[in-house]
Amino acid sequence: MKIILAPMDGITDFYVRQILTSVGGYDLSMTEFLRVTNSVFPKRVFYQNCPEINPEINSNLELLSFTQSGTPVHMQLLGSDADYLAANAAKAVELGVKGIDVNFGCPAKTVNGHGGGAVLLQDPEILYKLVSTIRKDLPSETPLSAKMRLGYETSDLLLDNAKAIEEAGADFITIHARTKFDGYRPPAKWHEVTDLFAKINIPIVLNGEIWDVNDYLKCQQISSCQDIMLGRGAFARPDLAKQIKTYLNHQPYQTMSWDSICVLLKDFYQFMVMQNLISEKYIAGRLKLWIKWLMASYDEAVFLFEQIKRISDAKEIGVKLQCHG
Template sequence: MLIALAPMEGLVDAPLRDAITAIGGIDWCVTEFLRVKSTLLPPRSFRRIAPEAHESWQTPAGVPVRLQLLGSDPISLADNAARAASLGAPVIDLNFGCPAKTVNRHRGGAVLLQEPELLHRIVHEVRCAVPAAIPVTAKMRLGYEDTALTLDCARALEAGGAASLVVHARTKTDGYKPPAHWHWIARIKEVVKVPVIANGEIWTVDDYLRCRAESGCDDVMLGRGLVARPDLARQIRAAVAGLPPDTIGWDELAALLPRFYAEVQAKIAPDNAAGRLKQWLGYLRRSYPEADAMFRQIRTVKRLEAVPELESTLEPELEPA
């Protein structure tokens, strides 16, 4: 069983990857997408989206980080994939699942699921551009507006050279509305030979077990469920092994917040740092009453300097000189 942390634009960046992978149970994670248009991006663009490139493409906990590219120009994607490979990226992942209107309007993400032939060409060109030892993978949804081309898209991605497929079991039109249609993943598994990884609407161990039963997939990619309950991967592994629940309490989780907040402060403007903390707490409050209390305390605060007692709890302790 493999469990991955999903890429989520504007949410799962390097600081959050660091915090969640530190808790354990994750086999690999994927960067937010790097948008590729018609130019060869400079190395700094890759390192901005994946600062883990400076540490052998691993989080501080040693979890591998894959690079995700998004675009519609096969040649430009191939050129940028080759550059990423030269910078050490261990896996090139291609995004055919993003449902954002702005992204789709510019021919990126899920909108390409209307063009199976283009999917094949993109994967083929990228596969030919990077060394054979570097896998090329793909993440897809069930379709754009409907599931009419679902199986054609999966076949096209495999035929192009994708080493595995992550399938978010909803269409672009479905967005993130429940339910996820896990039975469609089982249908995809019937028509491709490469590994298929299930994704979508897995918030609890029971969700995982039902997804596994409906999709036929042991392997999963966890997104919002793992952000809301960072020990979910550990819980799933324990349940599958027949062991007692492997959960963490708020104290253990809260101990990660100072480093997370310090990394956020180093990355973005001060006025936005508190917003990133509020964003994660907004998910954590689903599982932890203490997170809800902290969220309420800072909900209207633009900078945490306005809440000295809270800022002090998030101030990382300095090593003595």
């Protein structure tokens, strides 16, 4: 089975991808979405979105588009103009990106208002057009995937949308098991995907509300999925992918201690501080969000969050991290 680290805008950036894939268990990671409108981006934009392809940052040319621990990184594009999506996808691949994912799941009003993301799930023909146009301009060996929700308002078009993506030449589909109208409200409706496995001939990766090994087992039992994508759960339990893999392989595994989690947080803090352009407030916000997600699984995170929740100076939070672990 395969586990993918989810694309999360403003969250799963280069540093997070490096840190979480270094813990292990991930077969693939994705960039945050790059929004395509009516231009082909210059090289620097691709490098910003996916520093793993920038030879000045990733000096191991054999491993362009891989994290340091060897997990491939695919680039996610979002938009509704087939030709510009295709041209940007082709350029990304020329620059070294190992695979392209197309976003049909974003529920944000601004994105949907410009015809991108989940709003496209109302028309399978458009999905077909976008994916097939991108496919035509990519080398045949380059993986192309799409990430979708169950639907826009309802899941009535789930099969039609998935079929359209398959017939357009995608190599796999990730399904976030909620409609756009569901937003992020639990539960994820894993059962709605069950029938799809018999009807779609490319791998389906299931996503949504997998926070621990039991959730994976439940999701697997209900939907019969094998492959999954982890979003917020990857932050609540940074070794979740590893926990699931070792469980399935009947290997003994000691879940990460709070001390090891603190080392990750410190690495994350240091990574961000080294980028002089990132503001203190931004760094503080990113640390707080991660610590908040950790509260789901570590009591120590609850204690730490209480101490830092009103601090907006990243250095002060950094000092608190030094005391933990």
